[in-house]
Amino acid sequence: MIYALRSTLRVMALAVAVVTPSLALAEPFRLILTHIEPPLVPNSVMDLAEELGYFEREGVDVELIRVQQTPSALAALQAGAGEMANVSVDALLHLVAQGGNDFKAVASPNKSLPFLIAAKAEYPTPVDLNGRSFGVGRVGSLDHSLSMNVLAQHDVDVSSLEILTLGQPSVRAQALAAGQVDATTMSIGVWLSLPDREGLTVVIDQEQYYEAAPVVNKVNVVPESVLDERRDDVIAVVRALVRISRDFAENPSAWAEAMDPLVPGIGREQLDTLARSFEGSWSVNGGMSRDELAYTQDWIYQTPDFADVAPVDLAAWTDFTVIDAVLAGMGTDETADRPTR
Incomplete structure (x- = not known):
């Protein structure tokens, strides 16, 4: 409830920024999420990166915009209401198959379904x-x-x-x-x-x-126009998500401690158990393995929902240059999340 109220206030602040020149100059980087409160999965790194100052330390002002489901997130991104969105891969593939979009997946903060x-x-x-x-x-x-x-x-x-x-x-x-x-x-x-x-x-x-079944569930996508105009911000956001994922992979109790005040209905002992269960699941290299993404696309196209959907190439919806730039500076974590190319 507290988190939802905080998000509502941030959305209100964005509306004020539209008519207040001094605020508009800040040009926040709007990250659209499809959960209302921090989820009890590694995808919570996006909430916690904002909460714990990871984005700020990377020099980017990130505003979290919350919607209910992937279709709403994609619609908001198409309407220019955000710069990046965390969406399901199957919905993205549907959109790409229909043509007329320029969205590219640049990271996956929580690639595996727990x-x-x-x-x-x-x-x-x-x-x-x-x-x-x-x-x-x-x-x-x-x-x-x-x-x-x-x-x-x-x-x-x-x-x-x-x-x-x-x-x-x-x-x-x-x-x-x-x-x-x-x-x-x-x-x-x-x-x-x-x-x-x-x-x-x-x-x-x-x-x-x-x-x-190494199927990647969700990815963070950006329009190509954002890649062209705000590439440094996109890299900074992804770098922050990789950094916090590595910190939690190294110290799982830090995730439990950070989540504790945000999910009052869950006990600390249960959070610690969850944190330990995520071993190997953190996207310590950005979650962008070409092999896993290709497997995901092939598998999705074998499901009944894609029986009549036109096939697309992996290159039509992915961009590895952002995460490659991040890893060039941070190095590759060899413990998990291998970034195959």
């Missing part, structure tokens, strides 16, 4: 799920398509599963806890937020999930 597959404790291994019920958001949704791929790689006959459409991850988790479904996909945050996990088990953890 998904895991949980089940009733009586089904402790993936193969135990054969013939069982499996909850999904909807048939053809990201969690459904991706999870079927992951399960198949763990020797599950996905055709034997009874697929139940249950909606949002929190609803699916509650259905699992109530015994209404045998297994489902959820984020590590939703899993840890369950008040009672007795009788439940993690069948495929988040590391195993991403290893089986």
Whole structure:
């Protein structure tokens, strides 16, 4: 609530800047987010980079603009209401396939979905799920398509599963806890937020999930006009996100400490557990691996939602020059997030 109010005040300040020349001269770099409050995933580095002064130390004045979903973020970016937006890759590919846009992905602060597959404790291994019920958001949704791929790689006959459409991850988790479904996909945050996990088990953890399906979920995109006119600011923003990601990778408790006052409904112990679970998930090199992005594009085009969508080239929606400039100055972190080219 406090964070939402703070964001509202910032949006109001932006409106004032339009009519106040002295404020307009500051030319803030507007970063559009699709979450209202800092999420319990590594994507929170964007909120925390602003909160902890990382952007300021890189010499760029960043304003966070919050909208509800990716379509709103893309619409805002098209309308010139921001310079950069964090959006889903599938929505970006849809837009690129339609033509007439110049958006380029320059970074991915949280490339991997922190998904895991949980089940009733009586089904402790993936193969135990054969013939069982499996909850999904909807048939053809990201969690459904991706999870079927992951399960198949763990020797599950996905055709034997009874697929139940249950909606949002929190609803699916509650259905699992109530015994209404045998297994489902959820984020590590939703899993840890369950008040009672007795009788439940993690069948495929988040590391195993991403290893089986290295699909990049969201990227930060900028219009080519912004790359041309404010390239130094774009590089500074990405450099700040890489720097804070490296700091949290090195010291996970720092993330928990920073998040603690921003998410009062979550205990510090749970935040520390979450922070440790993100090991290897931080975008310490900007999250821009050509191999993973190509895999992501190929996988998305195999989903039902893209059956009639015109194919596009990777170069049509990515720009590696920004992150390459950042890594040229900071060096490459060899521990994770390999930036393949």
